[in-house]
Amino acid sequence: MLKSLYKKAFDIRDGEITISFFMQLYIFLVITVLLIVKPTVNALFLSALGAERLPYGYLLVAAVAILSSYFYNKALKRYSFKKVATITLCAFGFFFILLSVALHYKFLEVWLLYYYYVLISLFAVVVTSQFWILANMVYNAREAKRLFGFIGSGAIAGGIFGGYLTTLISAAFGNKTSILIAGILILCCVPILYRIWNLRLRTLSMYTRKKEIHQVSNPDRNAFQIILKSKHLLYLASIIGISVLVAKLVDFQFSDFAHKAIPDSDELASFLGFWFSSFNVVALLIQLFVTNRVLSYLGVTSTMLILPLGIALGSLLFLTVPELWVLIIIKGLDGSFKQSINKAAAELSILPIPYAIKNQAKSFIDIVVDSVATGIAGFLLIFVIKGMELDTKFVTILTIFFLFIWLLLIYKLRDAYFDSFRSNLKSLLLTKDESKRNFRKERTIATARHILQNGEESEILTLLSRLSSARLNPLKKQIVALLDHPSNAIKIAAIEELYYYKEGTALHKIKALLHTSDSALIIATLQYLLHHTKIDDQELFTTYLDHPEKPIANAALLCLAQDARLNTNLGKQFNLRDRIATQIERLGTPEGLENVAKTSDLLLSIAYSGLNEFYYFISIHFSNKNKKVAKKAIEAAGITTDPLFVGNLLQFLENKKLRKAAIKSLTQYGPEITKTLLRLENEDAFSLDIKRNLPKVIATFNSQNAVKILFKFLGSNNLIVRKNASKSLLKLSSKNPSLTIDKRKISRYILLESDYYKNTLNALATFTKLVNNSPADSQEGAKETEILLAREAIVLILREQVDQSLYSIFTLLSIRYNREDISAAFLGIKSNDDTARINAIEFLDNLLHIKLKNKILPLLEVHIIDTDVNNLHSQEMVEQTEFDAVRSLIRNRSRQMNIAMLHLIEILEDTKYIAITQSFTKHKNTNIAKLATRVSTSLQRVKQQQK
Template identity: 50%
Template sequence: MYQKLRSFFKQTFDIRDGEIFISLLMQMYIFLIITVLLIVKPTINALFLSKLGADHLPYGYLIVALVAIISSYFYNGIIRNFSIKTVAVFTLIGFSISFTALSALMFFSILNNWVLYFFYINVALFAVLATSQFWILANLVYNAREAKRLFGFIGAGAIAGGVFGGYLTSILASLIGNRFLILIAAILILCCIPILHKVWGMRVSKLNTYVRKQRKETLKNSGESSFKIIVKSRHLSNLALIVGISVIIAKLVDFQFSDFAHKAILDSDELASFFGFWFSSFNVIALLIQLFLTNRILGVLGVTSTLLVLPLGIAFGCLVFLTFPELWVLIIIKGMDGSFKQSINKAATELSILPIPFLLKNQAKSFIDVVVDSIATGIAGFLLIFIIRKLDLSTSYITVIILLFLFVWILLIYKLRETYFNSFRSNLQKSVSFTPDAMKDFKKETTLDSSIRILTSGNDDEILVLMDRLDHFKMKPLKQYILQLLDHSSIKIKAAAVRQLYRYDKGTASDKVQSMLHIPDDTFVLVAMEYLVLHTNLKDTDIFNTYLDHETDYIANAALLCLAKESHTNQKIGVKYNLITRIESIIASLQESKSDFRKQEIGEVLITIAYSGKPKFYSVIWQYLEHPDSYVVMSAIKAAGITKDEQFVEVLVDFLEFKQYRKTVIKALKNYGEEITRTIFKYDREENISDKVRKYIPKVIEVFKTQTSVKMLFRLLTSKDVLIRLQASKSLSTLKRGNSSLVFNQRKINNRIFKESEFYKKTISSIATLQLKLDSSKLQDEMLIDTSTSLSMAREQLIEILNSQLDQCLECIFRLLSLKYDKTDMEFVYYGIKSDSREAQMNAIEFLDNLLQIKLKSTLLPLIEYHILETDNEFIKRSEFLHISEKRCLTLLMKNRGKKIKLATIKVMRYTGDSDYAKLLIPYKKHKNIEVQDAVKQALFSLIKSKIAV
C-alpha cells in the first residue's frame, strides 16, 4: 500500500524519495493555518459589518496599517535575535489565547465597537504573520528547485484549508453559533506546534552547524533595518511594491464585495454563512488550479510571467463590472482574486524571493508580509475614506482606481523579471568556484596612462602582451616608449619593439636597428633585417650587397631569407642576386655536413626554400619534417605551409595530433586559403583521419574567421562523432565572440540543440539498457564464466564511453547555447551544473529556467536534472527516457555513432555469441575505416564459430 502511495505521489506531483513525509507535514501545517483563518475571518467580518457597517471598513484598514507598522519595529528585533521556530511557536500560542478570549467575549455578548476593531485588527495580523512565518520556514526547508516542484503541492494544503474552513464556517455558523467556531479555531492553531517541531528536526536542524551559526550571527550583527535592506535591493524593492499594489487592489475588491453583499444580506449569521460559502468555493477552484495547473503554468511561463495571471484576470473582471455593475460580477472578481491569489500567484510570489540570500530573506520577507501589507491596507483605507466617501462617489468608481493600480502592477512585474534573473545570475557567480575563460583574459589596455605604465615599469610578460594588443592600433604618443624598448635587456622585447616600428613613419630608428644587426640571435636579426628591407629608405640593393655574403652566418642567412621573400613577388631581384644558386649551394653544404649547422640556420634555410617557390627543393622540407629536433620540425611545418603545395596537406593534418606543433600547423594550413577546409572536411567524412587529429579540424576551420568558416563548422555539427561536434561548437562560440560581423543562423542553432538533446536522451537509454544487462549477467551459469567475463568487460567499456559522451554532449549543448545567449552566463551555468555544490547546481538550473525559451526549456531541463541526479536510478525510469532492447540499442549505436562507439559495440556483439548479430555486421565489412573493417571480420569469425559449435 505504501509503495503504491509513494508511486502515486511521484507520478502525480513529482515528489521524490525523502520528500513525501516532510511535504505532507508542511502541507498539514499550512492547512491548519488557513482553516483557522477561514473560520475567524468570515466570522469577525460578518460581526464587524453587521454592527458597524461597510462604512467603517476603511477605518479598520487604516488602524490595521498603523498597528502593524508600530508592532513591526519590535517584531523585526525579535526575528533578528530568535530563530523562526521560537517566534512561530509564541505567535501561534498568542493568537490561540486571543481567539479563546474572543470566544468568551462573544459568549457573554461583550462586543462593543472597540472590541470589534481590536479583533478585526487581530485577525488581519494573524493572516499576515502566521502565513509569513510558514513561508519563511518553507524557504529554509527547500532549495530553489525543490521549491518550484513542491510549493504547488504544499500550497494545495493552504487551499484545502480554505475549502475546509470556509465550508465548516458556512455549515456550523447557523448550527452552533460563531462563538463555538472561534473556540475550535483556537484549539486547531495549537496543533501546528508539534508539526513545526517535527519539520524543524527533520530538515532545519540538519543544516551544517557552521552555516546555521553563521546565519544567526549575521542576523544578530546586522545593523541595517529591514527597510534599508529592501531599498538597497532592486529585486526586493520591486517585490515589495508588487505585494503592496496587490494588497491595495485586494482590499478595494474586498470592500466592493463586502459592501454589495452587506446591502443584499442584513443578518450577521446569514452573512457569515454567505462569506464562508463563497470563500470556500473560491478555495475549491484554487485547489483545482493548484493541483493541476500551478506547476504546469510555472514550468511553461516561469516565475515572473506567472505573476501576470492574477492582475490580468482581475483586469478582465473589472472591465466586465464597468458594463454590468452587479454583485454576481463582483463574485467573479473576488473569485479570481481569491482563487488565483492562493494558488498560482502565491506560489510564484514565494518563488520570486528565493534568489535572495537567506540571511536577508528572513528579515525582508517579514517586513514585506507585515509592514508593506499593512501600509498597503492603510492606503486602501485612505483611498476609500478621502476619495470615495469624501467625494460621495459610487463604489463603482473603485473599479476605475483598481484598473489604474493594475497598470502599475503589471509594469512592476516586468521590472521584477529583470531583477529576479540578475539575482540568480549573481548567486550563480558567487556559488561557482570557477572563473570562465572570458573572465581570465588579460584585460586589454586601452588607455594611454595604463599603456605607458606597462611599457615603462611592467614585467616582460606584461610588456609582450601589451605589444601584441597594440598590433591593431597606431598610438603615436607611445612612440618614445617603444623606441626606449630597443635598449631593453630582453631580446624578445627588442624584437617586439622593432615590429611595432611598422606602425610609425617609414625609416623610424633605421640607424638604431641597423646597428643592432650584430646581436647574436637569429630571430631578432631576421626581424631587424626584414624591417630594414620593407620599412626604411635604404635601398634593397645596398642591403643585399652588404649582408648576403656577410661573414657572420646569422646575418647572411637572414639576408638570404629576405631575398627569397622579395623574389616571391619580384623574380628579377632573385635572378640578380642568384637566389637559386645560393640555395643550391647551401643545400649542398647542409647535406654534406649537417652537424655544422645550428638548428636556427636549418630553420631559416627551410623557410628560404619555401619562399623560393621551387618544387625541386621541397624534398628537403620533407626530409626535415622527420627531424628529431622539435625546432627544426616546426620550421619545416612553417615552410610546408608557405609553399601551399598540396603534397604537404595530409602530413600537416597528421601533425595536429602533437600539442607542441599544433598552433604552427594551423597557421601553416591557413596559408592554403579557405579551400583547404573543404579538403580536410572530405578527409573527415571518409573517417580515415586519426581520432587524435580529428578533434582539431574545427580549429583549422575557425582560424579563417569568415562566413564560410561558420558554414563549414555548422556542417561539422552534423558529424556522428560527438567529440567533433563539441570542438565545432567551441570554434563557433569563439568566432561569435570575436567577430560581430559574422551571421549565425538561430534556426540552425535551435535545431542543433534539439538534435544534441535527442542524442543525450538516446545515450541515457543505451546506458540504462546496457547497465540492466550487465547487472543480470552476474547471475549467469558458472560454466560460461569466461565468456560472461569478456562480455561484461565489453559492456562496461561501452558504458564508460557512453558516459564520457554524455559529458561531451552536455558541454556541446552549452557551447551552442552560448551562440544564443551571453557566453559568460553560459559558462557559469555549465560549471555550476558540473559543480559539487548543490546550491550552485540549483542556482544554475533556476537561472536557465528563467532564461531559456519555452521549447528549449522543456527539452533541456529534464536532461540537465538527469545529469545532476544521475545517481538516482528512479530518474531514468521516467517516460522521457524509454528503455529499449539490447539488440535494438547496439543496432542504433552502430548506425548513428562514430568509430570509437562502433568498435566498442562490435566487441559487445562479438562476445554475446548471438549469431543474429552477424547479419547486422556484414554490411560494415566494407566500412570506410580500416579499424572498423578489421573488428567486424574478427567478430564475424567468432560469431560463426559459436554458431557451428552450437
C-alpha cells in the same frame, strides 16, 4: 503504489515525501483556520457595525501591523525562529479560544470586534509568512520550484475545507463553535512544526543550521533600506502592496453588496464561507492542472499579469452591470488566481534574491507592506469615497486606476528579476576572477622590471608577449640587457620588442648575435638589421649572401626571398633563382638531406620566393623522417598559399604530431580556401580526423562560406566534430558580428545535441547501475572481474562524452543568446558550489525559450543537481537494458566507444550480439573491423557449443 503515484504526479523525489507531507499539512491547517475565523469575524463585524466601518478596520490593521512588526523583529533577533513561531501559534490559538468564550457569553463590545478584526488580519500575514520562511529554510530554490505547487495545493485544500466547514458548523452550531475548532486546530500546528524541524533542519550540519537560522533570525540591516536599494525588491514590494490594496477595494465592494443582500450574521457567515470555499475549489483545480504549465510557458513575470488583467476585465463589466453576481466573479478571480497562479509566481519571483536578504525582505513585505496597503485602502475609502459621498461604484474606478499601476510595475519587475538572477550568479562566481584581477594589479613597471631581470624563461617570454606595442621607455634598459640572456628564445623576443624603440637601438649588441649556431636567432638578427637600421639593404645582402659562415649565408638567402616577394628586382639583382637552385642541388645529396637546419631554411626560402618551379622540393620533404623538417615543409606550403598543397595539408590533420603545423598553414590561405573546403565537404571527401580538426582552421576565416561549412559539421555524427564546430562558430560570430548566423538553425542543433546528451545520460545511468550492483565478492571469479572492468571503462568514456556534449550545448547557446550570460551560467553549473549550480539553472529557466528550457533543464537537473544518474527523475529519461544501451552506443559513437563495446561483448559471450558485431566487420577503421571479426567468430563458436 500511492507513493509511486505521488512521486510521478508531483515530481517528488526520494527523501522528500515525508517532509513535504508535513509541510503540506502545516499550511493546510493554517489556511483552514483562516477560512474559519475570517468569514466568521467578518460576518460579526459587518452585522454589528456595517460595511461603512470596514475602512476604519483597514487603517487600524495598518497601524497595529507596523507597530507589531517592530516588536516581532526584536523577538527574532533575541530568540530562535522556532521559538518565535511556536509562541505565535500558541498566542493565536489562545486568543481564538477566548473569542469563542466571548461569543458563548455574548460579550461582544465594539472594541472587541475591532480587536479581533485586526487580530485576524495579523494572523493571515504573520503565520503564513512564518510558514513560507520555514519553507525557504527547508527547501533550496530548485526543490522549491518543484514542490511549492504541491505544498500550495495544501493551502488551497485548507481553504476549501475551512470554508465549507464554516458553512456547516455556523449554520448548525453557531459561530462560537467554529472559532473554538479554529483555536484547537492552530495549536495542532505546534507539534507539526517540531516534526518538520527534526526531519530536515536537524539533519543539516551545525554550521549550516546556525548559518541559515542566523540569516532568518538575526538580520543586520534594516529591511526597509534593503528594499529601497534593490530595484527588484522595490518593484516586488510595490506589486504586493498594490495587489493587497486592490483586493481590499474588491473585498469592500463585495462585502457591502453582500451585507445589503443578506443582513443576518449567521446567514452571511454561511454565504461568505460557501463562496470562499468555492473560490478555493477553483484555485485547487488551477493549482493542480494549470499553474505549472502556465509558469513553464509564460515564465514568472508574465504569469503575474493574469490576475490584474482578469480583475480589470471584471471591473469593466461591473461598470456596465453593477450587480452582486459580477462582484462574485471579480472576488472569485481574486480568490482563485491569487492563491494559485499568482501565489506561485510571487513566491518564485523572489528566488534570485540572496538567501539572507530574501528572508528579511519577505517578512517585511508580507507583514508591513501588506498591512500598510490595507491602511491605504482604508484611507481612500474613508476620505475619498465616504468623504466625497461617492457611490460605491466609484471604488471600481479606483480599482482600475491601481490595476494600471500594477501592470506597469510587473513590466518593470521583468527586467529587474532577470538582472537579479544574473548579478546573483556572477557574484557567486566572483572568486573565479580574483587571480585575473591580481595579475592585472601586479602588472606594474616595477614588477615588469623584476621579471625581466630575475624571472624564469617562461615568465619573461610571457611578459614580453603581453607588453603593449607602445614604446615603454622605463623598460628599455632591461629589454636591451636580455640580448645577453643565455636563452636564444628570449633574445629573439627581445629583438622583436626593440622594433618599438628608436631605429638602430642596441645595434652593436644585436649585430654580434649573427655569430651563433641558432638559425632562428640569426634570421631574427638579419631581419632587424634589414628593417630597423639605417644600413643599406644592398650592402647587407652583398656582405652576407656569400658569407663564409653557412648559417649566416642561409639566413641571408631567406631574408632575400622574403624581401623579393614584394620587390622582384631585388631577387633578380642578387640571382635568387640561381642561389636556390644551387642550394637544392647541394642539399639533394644524402649528406645534405641530413642537414636539418639548412634544409629547413631552404624550404622557407623557396616558399617566400614564390618560385613554383621549386615547390617539388617542399612536397618531397612532407614525408621526411625528421619531424622538424616535415613541419618546416608544412609551414612552407602554407606560406606559398598554392592550391597545390591543400590536399596534402588536409591529410596532415590526421597526424597528431603534424596537426598543429597543418592547421597553422591552412589558415595562411585565407577565406578563399573555404570555397574549396565547401566543395570537398559536399563531395564527402573528408575523413573523420580531418573533420575533427578543420573547424579550427575555418574559425580563422571571416566569410559566409565558413559559416556554411561549420553548420554542415554541426550535423556530424561525431561528438568531437560537433564540439569543435560549435566552438569555431562561436569564435567566428564573436569576431565578425556582420556574418549571418541563422538562430533557428542553432536552436535545432541545440535540440539535437540535447538528444545526444539525454541518450548518453541514459546509457551512463544503465552502466553505472550495473557497476554498482556488481557483487563485492564474485563467485564467478576472473570473468566477472573482466566484465566489471569493461563496464567501468565504458562509464569513464560516457562521463567524458556527457561533459563534451554539455560543452557543445552551452557553446551553441552562447551563439543563440548573450555570450556573457551563458558563460556565467556554464561556470555556475560546473561549479562545486550547490547554490551556484541551482542559481545557474534558475537563470537559464528565465533566459531560454520554452522549447529549449523544457528539453535542457530536466537533463541538467538529473546530471548536475542530483549528481546520481541512477535517479532517473526526469520524464525525459527512460530506463533501458544493457543490450539496448550497447546497441545504441555502438552506432554513431567514437572509435574508443566502439572498441570498448566490442570488448565488453567479447567478454559477455552473449550470442544475441552476433548481428551487431557482424555489421562492424567491414568498418572503415581497420582496428575496429579486425576486433569485430574476432568477436563475431568467438560468438559464432559459442552459439555452436550451445547447440
